[in-house]
Amino acid sequence: MINLDYLLIFFIAKYLRSSLKTQETNPIWDLRLKWIMYASPVLLLSGFLMNKIFPGQEIISALLLVGFTYLLYSREIFRPARQIVIAIAPYVIVNLFNLVIKYFMPDRYKTWDSTLDNISTFAILWGVGVWIVTNRQRKALAKATAQVIAKEKDNQIITQMKADLEVQVKERTAEITKQKEELEEALHELKSMQSQLIQSEKMASLGELTAGIAHEIQNPLNFVNNFSEVNAELIEELKNEKRKPKDERDDELENILLHDLAANEEKINHHGKRADAIVKGMLMHSRKNSGLKEPTDLNAICDEYLRLSYHGLRAKDKNFNADLKTDFDDALGKIDIVPQDFGRVLLNIFNNAFYAVNEKFKAQKNIANTTYKPLVTVQTKKLDDKTEISIRDNGNGIPANIIDKVFQPFFTTKPTGSGTGLGLSLSYDIVKAHGGEIRVESKEGEGTEFLIQLPGV
Amino acid sequence: MKILVVDDEQDVKTLFEQRFRKEIKNGEIILAFAFSGEEALEFMNANEHEAVLILSDINMPGMSGLELLKHIKEKFEKPPPIVMMITAYGDKDNYNEAIKLGADDFLTKPVDFIALKEKLKTKTQ
Incomplete structure (x- = not known):
């Protein structure tokens, strides 16, 4: 075993x-x-x-x-x-x-x-x-x-994954924080750039104004100079008449001379004031905005900026011509607006209107027998509890696909360097700040109308 | 001598009447006024051959002075009225264009009335 x-x-x-x-x-x-x-x-x-x-x-x-x-x-x-x-x-x-x-x-x-x-x-x-x-x-x-x-x-x-995740979260957080800081910086830059742009837009429109203003001042100054020269002649003539023996003096002539003197004096005064108002308007446009509303004659301010805008464009483009038609409602009275701001709105819209008719005019010039006559119309109207301003041009109009964009900042159809794209956007803001409404209607090939309604009459 | 003055400024009428007071009184000059190119053409159609001298402002809303000049030189051949152009902008383009269209003289604002009177004398002699 x-x-x-x-x-x-x-x-x-x-x-x-x-x-x-x-x-x-x-x-x-x-x-x-x-x-x-x-x-x-x-x-x-x-x-x-x-x-x-x-x-x-x-x-x-x-x-x-x-x-x-x-x-x-x-x-x-x-x-x-x-x-x-x-x-x-x-x-x-x-x-x-x-x-x-x-x-x-x-x-x-x-x-x-x-x-x-x-x-x-x-x-x-x-x-x-x-x-x-x-x-x-x-x-x-x-x-x-x-x-x-x-x-x-x-x-x-799991622990390893947690640790990895934590590291990733930290990295992401750092990345996001960095991006946030960069964005904040960019935003800050954009804001300062925006204020610069608004200032340069203001200056650009002032530049366009300058030529118009020079022309507008030149005319009244010519009248002041001419009428005062005429008055000097008249006074001399009157003196000569007075030196004559009493029975040779022509009473009727003396009366005519005196009447003319007074009439001319009135003209001098009128045109002096006209020049004065233009300079004041220019200062109003360039100086820092007080932002205060004051009772303003809307008809007068419309007329003034229409002429300034027209002559501004004329000075730039000698071949440019346009009919200006004004239809002012005398019942309007004075309404409370910030004149500097509202002047900019008008100036922007007038400039655009003249630009539009000039573009059409230039395009039509080469067509034989063209009957096109550039026309810009301004109309004021007193409504029940509102005041309405209509600015019409018979230019090329705004295509339907971009008409919604015209009030957007930086939107422009003008060639680079010709427009900041801020004009109408600023105008929109200004009208809104006045508690008003601004809208645009346009027919391609026929023209454009800007309608502004302001509260109060 | 009949002079048609075309300018969009209403006070130009008063000014010219004052400046040519003596000439008007003596009957040397008869002034007529139009405040736009269209009005000027109407006036010339209604009063044919009467306007001897047309002082026209180039810068006018609506029909410009240059257009008016072109119409006048095309339409009114005998006798061709003397056309003097006045502008606030004494630039070359306007000057060349005016001369090309047959303008007899070219003045810049502000108008020197003594020089204008001299020119009127020589032009009409």
């Missing part, structure tokens, strides 16, 4: 080495287990051979197994494999008990033989049972461990 003890020692040693991974964790015990592994088959063989000469070799093997079991039980390193001790302990004890009976009480051994065999079998079955249960537990444990490890790995991945 093969000695089971050595086989057990061999397999347990082998199992311990592989399960405890002693090669890495404990090289000293690994070596010892290796020796035990190699020694056990040798002892098995030698015991088998020696049994003929020295019977009772099984006692040696049993004691060796007891020693080995004790080793497993007592050494700290084998604590994880304590299950093996539990598995083999009954067998070891039964085995030892068997041998004691066998060798020290041979008589009893013979009668108890079958019982002892049964006990041995139970001990072996116990060992196998423990082995199976342990194996199962080990597998379950391994599975649970694997799950825990997997979970831990997942957690690590």
Whole structure:
């Protein structure tokens, strides 16, 4: 019969080495287990051979197994494999008990033989049972461990992702903050640029005005000079007449001379005031806006800016010509407006009207027998609780697809450099600030009409 | 000598009447006035051959002085009236255009009446 003890020692040693991974964790015990592994088959063989000469070799093997079991039980390193001790302990004890009976009480051994065999079998079955249960537990444990490890790995991945995300969020936040700052800066620049543009738009319209103003001032000044020269002549003539003897004096002539003097004086005064009003209007346009509403003669301001605009364009384009038609409602009276601001509205619309008729005029000039006559009409009207100003031109009109855009800032159809695109946009804002309405109607090829309604009469 | 003065400024009438007071009184000059190119043409159609001299302002709303000049030189051939142009803008373009259209003289504002009277004398002699 093969000695089971050595086989057990061999397999347990082998199992311990592989399960405890002693090669890495404990090289000293690994070596010892290796020796035990190699020694056990040798002892098995030698015991088998020696049994003929020295019977009772099984006692040696049993004691060796007891020693080995004790080793497993007592050494700290084998604590994880304590299950093996539990598995083999009954067998070891039964085995030892068997041998004691066998060798020290041979008589009893013979009668108890079958019982002892049964006990041995139970001990072996116990060992196998423990082995199976342990194996199962080990597998379950391994599975649970694997799950825990997997979970831990997942957690690590999640933690890593969280960290990555945090870094990304920080980067994005920094980026957005930077963009926000850049945008704020751009906005600030745009705002200052806008005020500059508004100022330059004001200056541009002033520049256009200058020529018109020069022309407008020149005319009254010519009259002032001429009439005062005429008056000097008349006074001289009157003096000569007075020097004559009384009976030669022509009373009627003297009366005529005096009448003419007075009439001319009136003209001088009239044209002086006219020049004065023009200069004042110019100052009004260029100086800082007071922003204050004051009762203003709308008809007068319409007439003034119509002429300024017309002569401004004439000065720039010598070939330009247009009919000006005014239809002022005398019932209008004075209405509360900011004259500087409203003057700019009128100037912008007049400039556009003249520009439109001039463009059409230039285009028609080359057509033979053209009957086109540029015409700009201004009409004021007193409505129930409103005042209406209509400015019409018979130019080319505004195409339907862009008519909605004319009040948008920076929208212009004029060539680059000719318009800022702010004129009508500013006009719109000014009219709105007056609580009024401005709208445009146009027919392509026929002309355009701007209608402004202001509250109050 | 009959002179038609064309200008869009109403007070030009008073001024010319005052400036030529003596000549009018002596009967040397008869002044007529028109306040637009259209009005001037109407006047000339109604009073044919009477206008000897037309002083026309180039810068007028509606029909400009240059257009008026063109019409006059085309329509009224015998005897061709003398046309003197007056403008506030003494630029070359206007001058060349006026001369090309047959203007007899070209004056700039402000009008020098002494020089104008001299010119009228030589033109009508």
